[in-house]
Amino acid sequence: MSTDYKQPIEAKLFINGEFVDASDKKRFPLKSPWTHEVVAYVAEASINDTNAAVSAAKAAQPAWARLSPKQRGEYMKKFASLLREHGEELAHLEALSMGRPISGYVDHLLAANRFDYYAEAGYTALGQSSLNTPGHLNVTLRQPFGVVAAIIPWNVPLVAFSGKVGPALAAGNTVILKSSEKAPLTSIKVAEYIVQAGFPPGVVNILSGHGQISGAALASHMDVRALSFTGSTRTGRLIQEAAAKSNLKNLIFELGGKSPAVIFEDADLEKAVPATSHSIQWNSGQVCMANSRIYVQRSIAPAFMAAFKESFGNVHLGDPTDPATTHGPLADAAQADSVTRYLEMGKKSGQLLLGGDFEPQTFTAMPTIFINTTEDSKVLKEEIFGPVVHINVFDTEEEALEKANASEYGLYAAVYTRDIGRALRFAIGLESGTVGVNCTSPATGFDMPFGGYKGSGVGREGIRESLDAFLEKKTVMLKID
Ligand code: NAD
Numbered sequence: 072m073s074t075d076y077k078q079p080i081e082a083k084l085f086i087n088g089e090f091v092d093a094s095d096k097k098r099f100p101l102k103s104p105w106t107h108e109v110v111a112y113v114a115e116a117s118i119n120d121t122n123a124a125v126s127a128a129k130a131a132q133p134a135w136a137r138l139s140p141k142q143r144g145e146y147m148k149k150f151a152s153l154l155r156e157h158g159e160e161l162a163h164l165e166a167l168s169m170g171r172p173i174s175g176y177v178d179h180l181l182a183a184n185r186f187d188y189y190a191e192a193g194y195t196a197l198g199q200s201s202l203n204t205p206g207h208l209n210v211t212l213r214q215p216f217g218v219v220a221a222i223i224p225w226n227v228p229l230v231a232f233s234g235k236v237g238p239a240l241a242a243g244n245t246v247i248l249k250s251s252e253k254a255p256l257t258s259i260k261v262a263e264y265i266v267q268a269g270f271p272p273g274v275v276n277i278l279s280g281h282g283q284i285s286g287a288a289l290a291s292h293m294d295v296r297a298l299s300f301t302g303s304t305r306t307g308r309l310i311q312e313a314a315a316k317s318n319l320k321n322l323i324f325e326l327g328g329k330s331p332a333v334i335f336e337d338a339d340l341e342k343a344v345p346a347t348s349h350s351i352q353w354n355s356g357q358v359c360m361a362n363s364r365i366y367v368q369r370s371i372a373p374a375f376m377a378a379f380k381e382s383f384g385n386v387h388l389g390d391p392t393d394p395a396t397t398h399g400p401l402a403d404a405a406q407a408d409s410v411t412r413y414l415e416m417g418k419k420s421g422q423l424l425l426g427g428d429f430e431p432q433t434f435t436a437m438p439t440i441f442i443n444t445t446e447d448s449k450v451l452k453e454e455i456f457g458p459v460v461h462i463n464v465f466d467t468e469e470e471a472l473e474k475a476n477a478s479e480y481g482l483y484a485a486v487y488t489r490d491i492g493r494a495l496r497f498a499i500g501l502e503s504g505t506v507g508v509n510c511t512s513p514a515t516g517f518d519m520p521f522g523g524y525k526g527s528g529v530g531r532e533g534i535r536e537s538l539d540a541f542l543e544k545k546t547v548m549l550k551i552d
Pocket residue numbers: 222223224225226227249250251252280281282283285286287288290301302303304305306307309310325326327328358359360454456482523527528
C-alpha cells in the first residue's frame with residue numbers, strides 16, 4: 072500500500088453539511104497501533120457540538136420525511152457508488168487507525184450493498200388496515216421517530232455505519248452518528264461522500280470523540296427519540312440508564328459475545344477446523360461473534376486440537392498496510408493492555424497450547440490456544456476480544472449444550488455434526504441469536520435478523536428489522552357514520 076496519504080490527517084466534525092472544528096477546539100491524537108506514530112488529530116465533539124448536531128438534524132427532518140422513498144433513495148444510491156469507488160482508501164484509513172489488515176477488506180462493499188438495498192426499501196414501510204371494529208375503518212401508519220442517533224464501535228466501522236444510517240434514512244429520520252475514538256477516520260471520510268451525493272444539510276451528521284462526552288450526551292438527549300448502539304455490554308448498560316433517566320428513547324443494542332462452537336466426533340474436521348480457526352483469527356479476534364470457546368468431543372480432541380493449532384498458527388504477521396499481512400496488531404494501547412491481562416489470567420486457569428505472547432513494539436498478540444480451562448474462570452466467562460481461544464473437551468451431548476449455554480452472552484453459536492437430529496436439537500437448544508450448523512461466524516445471511524440473546528443485545532438488526540426499528544407505529548381509528 073502506498074504511503075502517499077498525507078499524515079497526520081485532520082479529522083473534523085460534520086454538522087449541518089459543514090466540516091467544523093470542535094466548538095472548544097479540542098482534538099485528540101490518534102496513533103497507529105503498529106508504529107505508535109500519530110496518524111491523525113481528531114476533533115473531540117463537545118456537548119455543545121452534540122446539541123448543534125441534534126438541532127441541525129431536527130431542522131432537516133420534516134423536509135427529509137416529506138420526500139418519497141424514491142427521492143431519498145437517489146441520494147443513497149449515489150452514496151453507495153461512492154463507497155464502492157473508494158475501497159482502497161477506506162481500507163488504508165482503517166489500517167492506520169485500528170490496525171485492521173487491508174488484505175480482505177470488504178467493508179465498503181458490504182456498506183454499499185446495504186445503502187443500495189435501503190435506496191429501494193422505503194416502500195416496504197407499510198401499515199395494516201382492519202375492519203374488525205364495528206363502525207370503523209382502522210389503519211396503522213409507520214412514521215419516522217424524527218431525530219435518531221447511532222453509536223458505533225471500532226472493529227467494523229463502516230458495516231455498523233451502514234447498518235444504522237441506511238435504515239434510519241430510509242425510514243425518514245435524520246441521524247447523528249458518533250464514531251469510535253479508536254477508529255473515527257472512515258466515518259468522517261465518508262461524510263465527504265454524503266456531501267458529493269447531495270444529501271441536504273443536517274440529514275446526516277457525524278461526530279467523533281469519546282463516549283463519555285458526545286456518546287453520553289446523545290444517550291440522554293431529549294430530542295433523540297431512538298438510538299441504535301453497537302459496542303460493549305458495559306457501555307450498553309450506561310446508555311440504557313441514560314435513556315431511562317432522560318426520555319426513554321427506543322434502544323437497539325448489538326453487544327458483546329463469548330460464542331461457543333461445539334464439535335462432535337462425527338463432524339467433518341476438514342471443514343470445521345479452518346472455519347473455526349478463521350472465526351477467531353480474523354481481525355485479530357476482535358469480532359463480537361468470533362467463536363472464542365470451542366467444545367470438542369473427547370474421542371477426536373487430540374486430532375482436532377493438532378489440526379486447529381496448525382491452522383490458527385498459520386498467519387502472516389505484519390504491518391496492516393502491507394497487502395501480504397493477514398494478522399495485524401490489536402487496536403490500541405488500551406486493547407493491548409486488556410488482552411495481555413487475559414493472556415496472563417489464561418495461563419493460570421488453563422494450559423497453553425499455542426502462542427500466549429504479545430509484542431509490545433507493534434501491539435501484536437499471537438494466535439493463542441488454551442486447553443482444559445476451568446469452566447467458571449474469568450477468561451471463559453468474559454469477552455477477551457483478541458486472538459485467544461479456549462478449547463475444552465466434553466463427553467455427552469447434554470454436557471456440551473450445558474457448557475455452551477453457560478454464558479451471560481448469546482450472540483452466535485455453532486455446532487458441527489453430521490447427525491441431523493442432533494443438529495436440530497442444538498439449533499433449538501442453543502441460547503443464541505444466531506446458530507450455525509456446520510458453519511460458524513462470520514457467516515451470516517443478508518436477509519436474516521442479527522442480534523443477541525441475554526447480555527448480547529436488545530432487539531435485532533437486519534435489513535427488515537432495522538427499518539422496522541426506526542419507524543414508529545400509530546393506530547388511526549376512522550369512525551364511519
Ligand atoms: P465500547 O462499548 O467501548 O464503545 C462503543 C461506542 O460507544 C464507541 O463509539 C464509544 O465511544 C461509545 N461510548 C463509550 N462510552 C459511552 C457512553 N457512556 N455513552 C455513550 N456512548 C459511549 O465498545 P468498543 O470497544 O468500541 O467495541 C467492542 C465491543 O463491541 C465488543 O464488546 C464487541 O463484542 C462489540 N461489538 C458487537 C457487535 C454486534 O453486532 N453485536 C459488533 C461489533 C462489536
